[in-house]
Amino acid sequence: MQLRTHRTTLSALLLLVVLFTTASAQQPHLNRPVSAIPTNVLLRIMRAEDERRWDQDLASLLADKSAPVRRRAALAMGRIGDDRAVPALVELFKTESDPDVRQMIAFAIGEIESPDGADALIEVLGDTRAPGEMRARAVEALGKIGGALLSSAPRDQTEPKPADERLTKIRTAILDALMFEGGRRSMPDRETILLGLTAVLRTKPEGAGLVIVRFLGYSDPRIVADALNTMARLRLKDGSEQVRQLLGSGDAVVRANAARVAGANEDKQAFDALLARALNDEDLRVRVSAIRALGSLKDPRATAPLLVVGQQVLNRYKTSQPANPEAANELLELAAALGRIEQSTDNKDVVHWLLSLREKQGATAPEIDSAFARVAPRSYFFAHGTSKWGPLFSTWREASAAAQALGEIAKADIKPDWIEYGTKNKFRDALDPALGCHARPQLSGSPDRRCLVVPGFAVPELLRAFVLFKPTNLEKMLRSYLNEKDVIIRATAAELLGEQPPNEANVRVLIDALRGALKDKDSNDAALAVLGALAKQKTKEANDAIKTALDSSDHLIRRRAVALLKANGVGDFSNRIGTVKTRNTDADYRRAIARIGKHVTATLVTSKGSFTIEFLPEDALLTVANFVQLARKGYFNGITFHRVVPNFVIQGGDPRGDGNGGPGYSIRCEINEEPFERAAVGMALSGKDTGGSQWFVTHSPQPHLDGGYTVFGRVIRGMDVVDNIARGDVIRRVIVSER
Numbered sequence: 124m125q126l127r128t129h130r131t132t133l134s135a136l137l138l139l140v141v142l143f144t145t146a147s148a149q150q151p152h153l154n155r156p157v158s159a160i161p162t163n164v165l166l167r168i169m170r171a172e173d174e175r176r177w178d179q180d181l182a183s184l185l186a187d188k189s190a191p192v193r194r195r196a197a198l199a200m201g202r203i204g205d206d207r208a209v210p211a212l213v214e215l216f217k218t219e220s221d222p223d224v225r226q227m228i229a230f231a232i233g234e235i236e237s238p239d240g241a242d243a244l245i246e247v248l249g250d251t252r253a254p255g256e257m258r259a260r261a262v263e264a265l266g267k268i269g270g271a272l273l274s275s276a277p278r279d280q281t282e283p284k285p286a287d288e289r290l291t292k293i294r295t296a297i298l299d300a301l302m303f304e305g306g307r308r309s310m311p312d313r314e315t316i317l318l319g320l321t322a323v324l325r326t327k328p329e330g331a332g333l334v335i336v337r338f339l340g341y342s343d344p345r346i347v348a349d350a351l352n353t354m355a356r357l358r359l360k361d362g363s364e365q366v367r368q369l370l371g372s373g374d375a376v377v378r379a380n381a382a383r384v385a386g387a388n389e390d391k392q393a394f395d396a397l398l399a400r401a402l403n404d405e406d407l408r409v410r411v412s413a414i415r416a417l418g419s420l421k422d423p424r425a426t427a428p429l430l431v432v433g434q435q436v437l438n439r440y441k442t443s444q445p446a447n448p449e450a451a452n453e454l455l456e457l458a459a460a461l462g463r464i465e466q467s468t469d470n471k472d473v474v475h476w477l478l479s480l481r482e483k484q485g486a487t488a489p490e491i492d493s494a495f496a497r498v499a500p501r502s503y504f505f506a507h508g509t510s511k512w513g514p515l516f517s518t519w520r521e522a523s524a525a526a527q528a529l530g531e532i533a534k535a536d537i538k539p540d541w542i543e544y545g546t547k548n549k550f551r552d553a554l555d556p557a558l559g560c561h562a563r564p565q566l567s568g569s570p571d572r573r574c575l576v577v578p579g580f581a582v583p584e585l586l587r588a589f590v591l592f593k594p595t596n597l598e599k600m601l602r603s604y605l606n607e608k609d610v611i612i613r614a615t616a617a618e619l620l621g622e623q624p625p626n627e628a629n630v631r632v633l634i635d636a637l638r639g640a641l642k643d644k645d646s647n648d649a650a651l652a653v654l655g656a657l658a659k660q661k662t663k664e665a666n667d668a669i670k671t672a673l674d675s676s677d678h679l680i681r682r683r684a685v686a687l688l689k690a691n692g693v694g695d696f697s698n699r700i701g702t703v704k705t706r707n708t709d710a711d712y713r714r715a716i717a718r719i720g721k722h723v724t725a726t727l728v729t730s731k732g733s734f735t736i737e738f739l740p741e742d743a744l745l746t747v748a749n750f751v752q753l754a755r756k757g758y759f760n761g762i763t764f765h766r767v768v769p770n771f772v773i774q775g776g777d778p779r780g781d782g783n784g785g786p787g788y789s790i791r792c793e794i795n796e797e798p799f800e801r802a803a804v805g806m807a808l809s810g811k812d813t814g815g816s817q818w819f820v821t822h823s824p825q826p827h828l829d830g831g832y833t834v835f836g837r838v839i840r841g842m843d844v845v846d847n848i849a850r851g852d853v854i855r856r857v858i859v860s861e862r
Contacts, residue, residue: 159191162716168199169712169744173791174702175678175812177205185211190221197224201231202794204811209237216243226260227796233264233830234794236271238289240264245296251303255312262300262315266322267830269293273326294328305337317349321826324353332361339365344374349826351380356827358387370396370413375406376801376823379770382409386416394422401425402432407846408770408823411456418460426464430476433457437476441483451849452769454480455490462494467535469499487520487851492528500532522581523781526588533591580781582607583615590619598623605636605653610643611783614652621656630660634668645787647677654680658687666693678703679789679812706788707745715744718861723747724839725754726858729764731848734841736804743793743835746806746814750835753786753816754857767850769822774807775854776817785815797834799825802845804836820845 160168164184171181177200184196193215200208209232216228229247232240247253248261272290301319304311316338323331331353338350339362347369353359354366369381370393382400385393397420400413417425433454440450458477465473477495484491496503586604590597601623604616617636620629633656640650654672657665672684673696685696718740726735738747753759759775765782766774777784791812799805799821805828807817820838821828822845838845 160189160195161192162713164192165195165716166709166712168195169715170705172199172202172793173705173707173712173745175203175205175791176702177203177208182208182211185215190224193219193221194224194227197227197231198795201234202792204235206235206237206239209235209239213240213243222254222257226256229257229260229264230796230830233260233267236268238268238272238293241268241289241293244268245292248296248300255315258300259312259314259318262297262322263318263830265293265297266318266325269297269322270325290326294326297322297326298328298331298334301334302337305334313343313346316346317826318829320346320349320353321829324356324827327357331357332359335359336362336365339369344372344377345824347372348374348376348380348824351377351384352824352826355380355383355387359384360388363388363390363392366390367393367396370400375404375409378404378409379406379412379823382412382416386412386419389419391420391422394420394424398425398428402428407453410453411769414453414456414460418463421464421466423464423468426461426470426473429457429461429464430472433461433476433480437480437483451484452767454484455488455850456769458488458494459490462490462497466497467500469502474499474502485521487518487524489524489527492524493531496528496531497535500535503528504532519579519581519781523584526581526584530584530588530591533588579609579612580779582609582612583781583783586612586615586619590622598626598629602629602632605632606639610640610646610649611779611781613640613649617649617652617656621652621659625660625662630657630662630665633657633660634664637668637672641672641675641680646785647680647789648783650675650677650680651683654683654687658691661691666691669693670696673699676704679810703791711745711748715740715748718744718747722860722862723751724860725750725836726860727759728855728858729844729848730853730855732841732844734838734844736836737839738836739795739797739834742795742797743806743833745790746793746833746835749790749814749816750818751859751861754859757856758786758816759854759857762854764848764850764852764854766819767848771823771825772819772821773845773848774817774819776807776815778816782817785817788815790814793833793835794830795834799828799832799834800837802838802842803834804838806833806835808832822846 164187167180168184171177181196181199181203184192187193187196197212197215200212212228212232212235216225216232219225219228229244232244244261244265248258248265250258269290272287272293297319300315301323304316304319320335320338323335335350335353338346341347341350351366351369354361363385366381366384367390369377370385372378372381378400382397384390385397393416397413397416400409401417402410404410404413414429417429436450436453436457440454458480461473461477474495477491477498481488481491481495486492492503582604586601589600594600598620601616601620605613605620607613607616613636617633620633623629633653637650637653637657640647640653643649650672654669657669666688669684669687669691670693672680675681675684678700681700685700689695689697718738721740723738723740724735725738726733738750740747758778762775762778763780764773764775765777765780766772774782778786789812790806792806792808792814797803801821801823803821803825805819805821806814807819808814814833818835
């Protein structure tokens, strides 16, 4: 695309400047200005990213005269994730003069997660005279590298090998940086603190609590909230008194995160403050966090007041008064908490309330059924674990909820006679027919009418519940489900079979299942699950079967096979990963590039009201293009929000509705520097480069998601609607606007 110039008068130019400035002031956009990178260069970079291809053509752009080009090339290398790019990035990192380019190089090294780039980052982080922005990106990158080192340790170890000192150096550098910032009497660098707290979360260094509590007294509520987030996720017990005091903070996110810390640490001294927040706080995010914390404390003193509030909310919910649109989410949280507090007590008041809620909500909420099963396992078991199992369910959601509840009974530490009897007789007799038909009218056209009552999408949860009861015919049952048409059923069966002790019969059937799974056209879930199960067999025959996946046309399958073979000590087949056969053409890339600098929005009309997303095309070109394309086809119309976690996210975009669906293809991640603040719109994943059509919106800042999921938009209007959305609410239509 060429830029054309036209003659004009000076006055006309001045008028245009004034008009542009005025319009910008009236409608501030989230997007950056039009890209300074020539279109032909950006096309080269986009192709390389899309194909996951690192080569000398891309590397040569690191020497380009244009700083924006060097910066964008560095980002592409980080997204591609090829270790071979690290030496070139480190070399440029040491000599680059442009601060924006240096920051992006640090970000890219972190995305690659190679320890070979750690020393250069540690050196910068140790230089307290370096610009704060540079140190912030360095500590962020070290957190990602250290987290990768930690996760690569064998499962039976919590640490890498003693001889490997790289993680120790990284952890020390991160804590030293935080201690320096925490000790500065004036002008500590906010970004370094925030990214450093997340780096601690990823690397889990010993003694981190003593460093993090320093930030609980800061006046900046975001720093305090992030410190509490790290403490909650690492279950750090330091500063308990300060945490209790923060339950009274004037900032809602701080109060919510303080409740999370108290719950994670089962701080019994926080009971009164948590109960007050659960009953009276004006912010739903705080109430649900306090309710969850009370569930963790399991103090029966909370039961009566929670029941009172629960009944009040339920009464308003029953009469559909608009005064409490958040009721559905709060009621499910109350049910889950009461189930934990009153576990195995047969509390009649709680059971009565749960049944009233179940009648209003319908028998489709696993939180309600699971709570019932925890409180009164015998009553629930004999209500559902009988030979009348099948006819009780009219939808797959009902069967799935009941299966999860029965799984809670299996996991409970109770062994009365009726469980033994039920396991050997009633439950198995009931479950076998259900598992024997599992909605074949829906999946394969079977005329068996018994199957109409247990739709196929429930089978994965039914299988998981069946496994927990440890029946004698378990492996035979799981092997029979490796031939199903539904890819998620096969994936679940393979995953569960992989958790059983290795044996020759399982190897044979998994090898056969892999042959079929490699032929799946629209989903790789079954193939990936079967590969994982084969890897656990630890035999030559199983490893040879995994090698056959190296010839797959699916990049993710090849990558998975390479990783498993390497972990099993079979060899390094990294040269077989190759590049991706992308679906995109030059025309697709050009359409995506044309959106840079535009005001691109999508208004989602839902059963709870409307909210508007403004997209970030420069930060996530192809992710935005994918969403816009699906929306204009009407793909999202009629799809529900299948996942809602208050104070975390709402998630939609799954045509199946069970969290396992997609458009039949995957798109690559476009990780960027945009943070997951409140109202961020991100791409849902089941692993790197597995996005498709599922996306989410955050209720509050989620720093642990930064750099792991693609941010491709922000909700700019209607966050009150987002806050009120409950599981099952429907997207009626999506209106896309580009100007």
